[in-house]
Amino acid sequence: MTESEHGGRLGEEFFTPGTASFTEFLAAHRPALLPTRRPFPDGVRAAPDQFPHGTTVLALTYRDGVLIAGDRRATMGNLIAQRDLEKVHPADDHTAVAFAGTVGLAVDMVKLYQVELTHFEKIEGAPMTLNAKARRLAGMIRQNLGQAMQGLAVVPLLTGYDHTAADGEKGRIFSFDVAGGLYEKTDFHAEGSGSPYARGALKKLFHKDMSRRDAALAALQALWDAADDDSATGGPDIGRRIFPIVSVITEDGFERLPEPETEQLTREMVEQRSTRPDGPNATA
Secondary structure: OOOHHHOOOOOHHHHOOOOOOHHHHHHHHOHHHOOOOOOOOOOOOOOOOOOOEEOOEEEEEEOOEEEEEEOOOEEEOOEEEEOOOOOEEEEEOOEEEEEEEEHHHHHHHHHHHHHHHHHHHHHHOOOOOHHHHHHHHHHHHHHOHHHHHOOOOEEEEEEEEOOOOOOOOOEEEEEEOOOOOEEEEOOEEEEOOOHHHHHHHHHHHOOOOOOHHHHHHHHHHHHHHHHHHOOOOOOOEOOOOEOOEEEEEEOOEEEEOOHHHHHHHHHHHHHHHHHOOOOOOOOO
């Protein structure tokens, strides 16, 4: 029953001890609110050009933690549906999630995941471990398998700062498949239709012990290469002042790079590309 049906009071289920998982609570009491519910009857698939689709996102480790970034474009078939989509979001103080795939479902899944982590910490009195956070997100993706098979896939990319890991290994990256398969990645990774080109660029540019500036420039270079070869990935829009989102997670927590900093680094990268269109060479 809804709150109004109880005369403005919360229902009994809100005061009954239960699971620390907010997703399981919704599944039991408000299943219609879950973003993973099936939108179509069995056998019906979504037309691929009728829903905004987001790409490309990437992550790489660096000296102080881990960096996560994404372009801003969403497409519907051959149309640009949105130029300033935000694909990178904090999940909690030391975890961030970015997404490729069906935008509407992805945004709802990210919001639910943020509540899931907060709810667990309030109920248990302590935050999840980073491994547990990754497994919890994998479970949410697995619940979306029915919609993925109907053409509405969501593919997140999870990064976090692990205080319990050894020095030099505290920045961690996790990727997923549409069935909820969980994979930890070393050094860097990318998802989305432009990801092969972004990973190729990162393979060339990545090196251990990168500074924040070097990591941010490498991410911007990789997103430029993705946009150069993948029409669904958007490059920086200098005229509209729309630049990729670049965020970092360190011991101090999540931080989105200020737009002036991102703009300055982007303009520097664009200037370099004017004399070297294919980008910088691999470091020795």
